[in-house]
Amino acid sequence: MTLEFHERDDYLSWGRVERRPQVVARPASRRDLAPFAHGERRPRLAVGLLRSYGDSCLATGAALLDLTRLDHFIAFDEASGLLTAEAGVSLGEIMRAFVPRGWFPPVTPGTRFVTLGGAIANDVHGKNHEAAGTIGRHVASLTLLRSDAGEVTCSPTENAELFAATVGGLGLTGIITTVTVRLRRIQSAFVDAEKLAYGTLDEFFALNAASEGAFEHLVAWFDCTAGSRNLGRGIFSRANWSPFGALEPHRERGLLRVPVEFPSFAINRLSLRAINVAYRGLELRGLGSHRLHYGPFFHPLDSIQGWSRVYGRAGMYQYQCVLPPESAADATRALLDAISRSGEGSFLAVLKAFGALPSPGLLSFPRPGITLAVDFANHGPRTLALFERLDAIVREAGGRLYPAKDGRISREMFAAGYPELARFARSVDPACTSDFWERVRP
């Protein structure tokens, strides 16, 4: 079958800020991708479920290859937990198929609606970063389709440089077609979780230090509308997989769905405040110890499909940075201060420590330190000006931003955060590009 391309105006990234129509094809089999190997130079970008917030999963004017129909499992080895699958399989589908058999993806981001290919191309992290590192550490091998070399197998030992470029490589090193990833054993589908309210940033750091080692999953939510004295106040959550409970997967049916974009006045200071209070209420409800299903624990927002539509037509940004340990405390304080003063920032504000396990990708975002992620309604220049102020703090602190979340970073800011950028660029497939890459490429 030859690939059909259609111009589509409903291929938006998660933040819904960029509105340029995309020219999209959805291959139904790996064979359909053959024309993109060997010398065919048509600019292209492989994408998954478009859960990246900014423009790293868009390629205006190029061919956007939506790989979500390449969603077949190829083989599974019950003894080792090694799963080989096509890159368009979602982590949610892996959970549905393998949780009943006692296996779970080694790392899951805050949503299960991501593909294996997308997860690897951003070298995603989860709440278990201290214990497990990024997902790339659990990839045994992958196959890549290159315009200049055809199909190439990469692993930490075979074509190692290309492997290092592809993990966290933002789809720029070629089309990932298949992946072999090591699943993790679980005894039940539940986690034993504990939620603790904390009052200050210092308390957060203390709680985190006390929990490392004893808990596999660590994360904190904080109220970024809280001012000076309450700066950083929030709820700390820590958990371990439970040995008790059934191996029952999540359900996709009965999820709520935001069907249309809200009018843009829906998110303003008042509603933001209200949502924050409500979310805090929801979280506080859960204070103390609980046995929770992995769904609500890892992917609380997945129960409301398309939630980013509440930000209306203007869309939203997420600002996520990581700060090295030595400057983390001061820089986090400075960032929170700048955000709370601005009156922007919204209910999704997350603080998490990254552990020492090295990320395998040249452009992997996680590095030891503290990561901070905050959602912002797009208020145009006002929001962008705030980001400039935040950038200055992050840069000064020796930190960097997460491309999966970014839709506006400058070339200089990107280069400053990623010392291996020049080395990475040597592995870029000459036919691959993205709107993000056009903006930041050296």
Next chain:
Amino acid sequence: MTNPRRVLILGALSAIATATARLLAAEGARFVLVARDAEALETLAADLRARGATSAATVAADLAVASPEALLPALLEPLGGAIDAAYLAYGVLGDLGLAERDLTVAAQVIDTNYRSAALWCLAVAAVLERQRAGSLVVIGSVAGDRGRKSNYLYGSTKAGLGVLVQGLAHRLAKVGARAVLVKPGFVDTPMTEHVAGRRGPLWATPEQVAPALVKAASGGGTVVYTPWFWRPIMAIIRAVPGPIFHRTNL
């Protein structure tokens, strides 16, 4: 678990059939998968095995051309000669504009969706009747509920198939076997790849309609709409008087 279900899928590479097969695989089903593309069939078979299928055999055939009488016995062999559920999922939407101008194109739509599909249904029904058990689940369409200028040819093939399945359900009822027509609404599959607005509220994914197809094989009514809300929608559309309907652009 009881004995694994023995499942025949005609048109197994359809997105809706694939999603259905995956649910059955998780319960350990045994499959015979039929479609045109041998390589893609092997990919699907491996997927189903990894999901827990007890076995998955593949047969590459053009179902519009193959003779059901000649081929069916061979299809049943990997299942030990018997079936618990047979799905008929293949079909083409066809280009109506082209079909109106070129009757060989129209004939192809009719041959695929009605003529051959009806023959496969008759052949499978004979097996079920002999077994005195099992279900035939046929994918129809809401497009068969009322002729519209935008897809009446396709709609008519599905309507005809619907009446055939209704009659088979009647015929099989007395021996305890079943025939069910499942009518999906708009589903985001390769068949509808060219349609704009596929992320709209009326659209479903194959994964969302698959549970209804699994359920259809084990009980319930003989006509199933999926998602369910298409039943009232189509009741209204059927009730709209002709003169008013003719002014719409559906």
